[in-house]
Amino acid sequence: MASVPSAARVVIIGGGVIGCSVAYHLSKLGWKDVVLLERKQLTSGTTWHAAGLIAQLRATANMTKLAKYSQELYGNLEDETGVATGFKRVGSITVALTAERKEEIFRQAGMARAFGVEVEEISPDEVKQRYEHLNIDGVTAGVYLPLDGQGDPANIALALAKGARQNGAQVIEKTLVTGVKRDGRCITGVDWEQGAETGHIACDMVVNCGGMWGHQVGKMLGVNVPLHACEHFYIVTEAIPGLTQMPVLRVPDECAYYKEDAGKMLLGAFEPNAKPWAMDGIPKNFEFDQLPEDFDHFEPILEAACERLPMLAEAGIHTFFNGPESFTPDDAYHLGQAPEMDNVWVAAGFNSIGIQSAGGAGMALAQWMETGEKPFDLGDVDISRMQPFQGNKTYLFERSKETLGLLYADHFPFRQKATARGIRRTPFHHHLFERGAVMGELGGWERANWFARDGQEPEYQYSWQRQNFFENVRDEHLAVRQNVGMYDMSSFGKIRVEGRDATDFMNHVGGGQYDVPIGKIVYTQFLNREGGIEADVTVTRLSETAYLVVTPAATRLADETWMRRNTGDFNVVITDVTAGEGVLAVMGPNSRALLQAVSPNDFSNDTNPFGTAQEIEIGMGLARVHRVTYVGELGWEVYVPSDQCGHVFETLAVAGQDFDLKFCGMHMMDTCRMEKGFRHFGHDITSEDHVLEAGLGFAVKTDKPDFIGRDAVLKRKEEGLRSRLVQFKLTDPEPLLYHNEPILRDGAYVGHLTSGGYAHHLGTAIGMGYVPCPAETVADLLASSFEIDVMGTRVKAEAQLKPFYDPTGERAKA
Structure with missing residues (x-):
């Protein structure tokens, strides 16, 4: 066995495809003393039994960018390392069996175009032409992505590991990390065990790539990594005579995916009620293991599959496989610097899409570690989005039953999780519930999203059309516009900053001016060094030495962490007082x-x-x-x-x-804020959106010295804006917008909506999104003709930079 060095710049814990990718990309950046420690053998956890589907399209532009990068990387790895990755572009087809699913996949196709992914909407007959073995009874439509692929999961990982070694990294197997040494908020080294031998390796950084062990590795490192293993089933048939290479096929309405490989067919399932595994911990000797068969659990999927792909009824089953995969509470993976520690990084919890994510995730994390700042917006997967309570094992057990199946469930707008609910309740919860509140969940908070009328079922009935709460939200919206409404904002984060240096600290970390009279409220952003927006908050001066920072509920921990990491020598105390x-x-x-x-x-x-x-x-x-x-x-x-x-x-x-006070919910707040052109952090403004291009220059006071991002703001002012956040109003009142719909300018695709919703006062759908316009005047930009692609139909839209509602802001100041 390889000897373990006494010191390293970084220790990566876990030798699955993710750990190998992180090692590969760090070593590619020229990092020396990169050491990967794997408890057993590379790929022996979950990587070895992955299905190896490699899709390009993800839910956001940046996640799609990372998936596309993975594809390109795997295509070139074989030449670089000599290890065959089995990567081939076979294309993929997703078919719909309902009108609602057709709308979903056609909207996804529009999103794909906005993100630069080649895509084609196809009819049932065209589906049959591309997948002759498919029974198209009940098929309403399909979407074809010609450049999607598949690969050999284990060999992809081994190729990444070899590439890492070629660039100087050490990849050491059969070495278990047993503990750590810690100094405050830093890990100074890890203890290891290699057979009977033990030792310690000092290090500057640690990366948790522990896969389904990531939760317990996180506890050892002092960080919260919420994930839980679930049983994941697939079968592989005997060889089928005459079976040739086929596209990957997904039939989400039957919870099934199909992959042809070497003349055999693989059928996998993402069933709606999953089976969590290893509540008492993963067995210590787990290595290339599979779990007991549960044919009764898989049988309904197989029965439907035999109808959908009749060849399966004739083919013998060569392998019935049940292996564990880890799932997170929100079906997004965990990436980035852990909030609790200053030198612990995480790349884990890949929700059964680890192969297609690994290349991009490893690249993004390596760049983040290199510069100390996110290379682009990674808010969807940033580990700091997870709330501390979400590491609770009982919570993870209950939520994981649902999250596996949600991968193939209908992704309706506003869909709420059904499991592990009722954990965080505001002090007004029961008062609102008694009055008909229909609750949604965000960061564990139960929040009144809308209010049912007398006699109306107080529950969501999901659709891509106008949902059952559409008129309820309209009434709430108009009550706020015309009379008075009341809603609960207790879930928003409240962070107290106090101390003798509180004013100087706030003026360093934020773009606004905080040396203001007591009682003054400052709307502001925390910027990164590129002028991107790390947080969007209001700051109230409570006293000479104390401020209250109010943050979105979802980003409270991230915003608090950003402040803590930038305290430097300022004498301040930062306290979460949200529940107070x-x-x-x-x-x-x-x-x-x-x-x-x-x-x-x-x-x-x-x-x-x-x-x-x-x-x-x-x-x-x-x-x-x-x-x-x-x-x-x-x-x-x-x-x-x-x-x-x-x-x-x-x-x-x-x-x-x-x-005639109206009780209102979060959906009303969202429709009203869009009508007013107010930005939503995570959608309209992110860490890669420059504060000036977001139209928020008024909140940045460049006449004060030395705040984070000041130089980038001054530079962009001098160079000119490259894009602008534009507001759009559809001229047709019928179509609905949600977000990610493509924006067309003079007939060409130029971007996508970052927000979309229905403006009940205006009587039509509205949205906002960035439009590239380097060296252009506002007049030139707005003189263009704009359309929004809604499910493949181009809908004319009015465009302006000012809000469509109350552009002067007089109403709030009345």
Whole structure:
């Protein structure tokens, strides 16, 4: 066995395809002293039994970019290393058996065009022409991607490992990492065991590529890596005479995928109710192992498959395989720097798409480790999106039953997870629930998304058309526009920053000016060194030495981590106080009158102008009101100590009866903010979107010195903008927009919508998205003709940079 060095720049734990890819890409960047430690043999966990499907199209532009990179890498690896990867572009076909699935896959095809992926929508007869063995009874349509591929999973990993070695990395098998030595927020080295021999390797960084062991490896390293192994089934037939190379076939409505390989057919399943595995831990001797057969569990999939592909009924089964795969709570993998530690990185939890993801994920992580900053937006997979409670084993067990099947479930807009619910509840939860709230979930928070009417079933009925809550949201939307509505914002993150250097620290980490009077609220961004947006927050000065930073619920941990990593020598204390206060947003033209009815305080513009906060009495309790809005109306966010939330809610609800107060949900907030042109972090603004091109230059104060991103802002001002975030309004009121629909400018595809929704006040669908326009004037840009591709149909759209609703912002300042 290879000897383990005493020191390394980086230790990679885990020798599956992901660990091998990270080692390969770091060594390609010229890193020396890269050491990969594998407990048994390379690929012996889950890589060796993967199906090896290699698709290009993913849910977002950057995930698609990474998948396409993987394909290109695997195509060239054989020449570089001499190891055959088995990679070949065989194409793929996805077929729909319902009208709803047809809309889904046709919308995905539009998205593919926006992302530069070659795609073709095909009829059932055209499906049959490309896949002669398929029974097309019930098939409504198909989508064909000619450049999708398949490969040999184990050999891809071994080729990456060989490439890493060729560039100087050490890949050492049969070496178990047993523990670590730690100094504060850093791992200083790892302990290892190689047979009877033990030792220690000092290191600067550690990467957790532990696959289905990633959760327990994370615990050893002091970081949270939520994932759980599930049983994953497939069969391989005996050789079928005359069977030639076929495209990969997916029939998601029957939970099945098919792959021809060497004259045999592989049938795999993503069944809706999966079987979690190894609740008590993965056996220590697990190596190239498979799990017991469960034919009863797989039989319904096989029966449908024999109808869909009649040749299967005649073919003998050569292999019935059951092997574990790891799944995360949201079906997105984990990548990046762990929030809890400063030198621990993660690449794990690939949800059965590890082969097609490994190349791109390894490349992105290596670049991130090289520069210390994300090479492009990786918010979908950034490990910091995971909440601490999501490492709970019981939670992971329950959620993993669902997430495996969700890969092939209908991906309806607004679809909510059904398992592991009710964990994080705001102080107003039961008050809202009693009034008909239909809950959604984000980051574990139960949030009222919409309110059912009397006699209406308080549950989602999913569709790609107008869903059962469409009119409910319209009523809530118009109540906020015309009268007064109230909704719960308690799930938004609340981070307290205090200390003698609080002002100087905030002025370093944020683009705004925070040396403001006590009670002043600053809307602002935290920028990276390229001028991209790391966080989109409001900051309220509470005292001479204390600020409250309010963040989106999903990014609270990421935003807190960004601040912590940039504290330097500033004397500040950063504390998550999210659970300490409930927040009710009271919004609309009559919001001032409602608040004056329950409080003796003055809510006039003289005392409480827009962008300021004040302490108030409310009912028989106390609160703090922030005069800001995410819906574009006169209104206040009411911050209430958690112990008084019930009282304050009841006080507002009773008084609200005289004002016809409407209880509202998060869907209303989203439709109103889009109508007002307000950006949504993670959709419209990300770490790779320059703050000026996002139209947020007003929030950046370049006259102050030395804040993160200042140089990049000044440079882009001097060079000129390369693109702009444009707002679109469809001229036809019928089509619906969700996001990712392609944007056409003068007939050419130029981008995709980052947000999309229905503007109930305007009476049509709206969206926003970036349009490249280097060296162009705004007049030139807006003089163009714009269309949005909705399920293959081009719909004319009006375009402007200002909001379509209240462009001057007068209503919020009334």
